[in-house]
Amino acid sequence: MITSDNEIHLLLDSESIDCNISSLSRRARSLLKYRIVKPLVFFRTPDLANNDMLREIIPIEIVREKERIVCVKVPVGKMKATYGINKFANVYAQKFGEILFNKKILTPDEIRPIELAFIQSSLNEFSGRNLLVTENKVLLENRQWLQGRFSTPLNIFSMEEAAEMIDLSWKKDSLFYISPYLTTSKHNWYWLSFRTKVPNYHVDVSRFKSGNTLGDLFRRSILDAFSQRFCFLLMSIDEMGFKFCAPVNNDTIEDMTYHFNYFILLITGIFDSLALHTKNQYHLFEDSEKISPYKISLRSKIGKKFLQAVEQKNPALRKHIHDNVDLINAPYLLRELIAHRESLHPQHFNIDGANANFLFVTDNFSECLRRLGDDQEKGGCSKFGVYSRTFLSPFIFAKAMATLISKFCNRYLELLGYKNSILESNASDFLAFQADNLGF
Known part of the structure; x- marks a missing residue:
């Protein structure tokens, strides 16, 4: 999923991320801080969110007719791009859910992550550059199984995995982010990484x-x-x-x-x-x-x-x-x-x-x-x-x-x-790196 084009689109699963954010790693939580960085384009599902940074991300609009998803509207500047959803998505979502949960009657919470896979498939129909970022265990543990049932890439990542992939993608383009506000040279990035790991x-x-x-x-x-x-x-x-x-x-x-x-x-x-x-x-x-x-x-x-x-x-x-x-x-x-x-x-x-x-x-x-x-x-x-x-x-x-x-x-x-030389020096670049970098 690393390409030469450094713009990356992320659809965040608001419900699962908001519920699990306190248990995520420092790096995973830092990903939300990068919502202001131009190479990244963040959207989120319209679920309610308590996290302040998550709420600042623009939600997509899911349009339904009689409980069936018919399209998704994604903000593009002052306009909204409309993506149609497979008209049999609700039928397939039910069948996939029956297999994954091993039961016939599914709750809305069980259907919801599978519907997200169909939404993600629609968003990736032409470019394949969208990531679906989630902490939902059903999606993460069954992503390869789900991918085998779609012709378009689903690109399902956890917050931790997405942060890692984005960092690697930037480095491949010679962009070395210390924080959302600061980049540095390759030499200095690895020097800071070493010093913060071995203070x-x-x-x-x-x-x-x-x-x-x-x-x-x-x-x-x-x-x-x-x-x-x-x-x-x-x-x-x-x-x-x-x-x-x-x-x-x-x-x-x-x-x-x-x-x-x-x-x-x-x-x-x-x-x-x-x-x-x-x-x-x-x-x-x-x-x-x-x-x-x-x-x-x-x-x-x-x-x-x-x-x-x-x-x-x-x-x-x-x-x-x-x-x-x-x-x-x-x-x-x-x-x-x-x-x-x-x-x-x-x-x-x-x-x-x-x-x-x-x-x-x-x-x-x-x-x-x-x-x-x-x-x-x-x-x-x-x-x-x-x-x-x-x-x-x-x-x-x-x-x-x-x-x-x-x-x-x-x-x-x-x-x-x-x-500990970092504690003694209290250097701002070390502290910024420790708090906000997305790399290993």
Whole structure:
């Protein structure tokens, strides 16, 4: 659904969004703030709404004759565009409802979301650029089933999904929104994203002072490398997102695999940066037996001697590393395949009525994710993007993994003595980004 034309039309399901808005994520709620941004055109269903921002959005008009929807009128400037509805829509809506709810007699609340699908089909008959944004579980859980019964695209999204898709669409057009009122450069967007995810990271300005030795510069550059790798990690996630939203074919799965491989290598590089910085901060192995840089590692077996030294200097940090052993090991399970062995095998096939890109992974890797808290599959992908134990959705996995890594790294730096730099600086751009950006 990402195209070069940056204008996107959204029809918001007022009833379901208004009822669920308090439980939505920060990003999902922020979507309503972007109703003032010109590339977006917001409409909503005429249901009553208590939310102030939702009420400000212009409602469409649903015209009925004897309870049958005959047309929909959508405001276009000072005029209204009229879209006719299939004259058998009420009959099909009843039949679809009987299947979805497994009963003959349906309530108005049960018929309403299915009627929305027919309205959305009419709106997309010519352009296919309208999104139906809803929090209705019937529509979200059965969207692929419904799509299979319409010839026009329904484009049904949750608020969270719509926010993500819009952010990716803008980035593809080199538009990087911090808030509805402010855009920035690509570099600065990812820098703000990194700093808000890892607020205990500090920019080391001491490297700019005169009198630094080459060794001083090297030691301080390790944490700079950490920040650079993290920004590249966030970029690689969005690159996978572009392909996730694109048609499924050999080109998109190859491009996604390319960025996924880089994503995995960056994670291991981030872990190595933390280990090397820890060695430098505590001056480990400087006055005693030398140790191979390869063994300065957060991994238990390879970095055994290093981790023993860390425990002597900072027991809380060693415990933090131990408590996250599966998070540390997971990317290395894939790194060996990517860098040294048979690589990852991409595949694309139909799942729940839609084509999707996957990578083949071992059950050993899936088991590691389950120890990290991966949920049970419910007909589709798990929280970490695992399908049928051996297939992995790169984009879903990358977002879930990066969320955990952000928390791990921030706590790691906190245990090294770094304070929350964003709280200390109270910088307006960081605060605006935290409050209003739509990206990951």
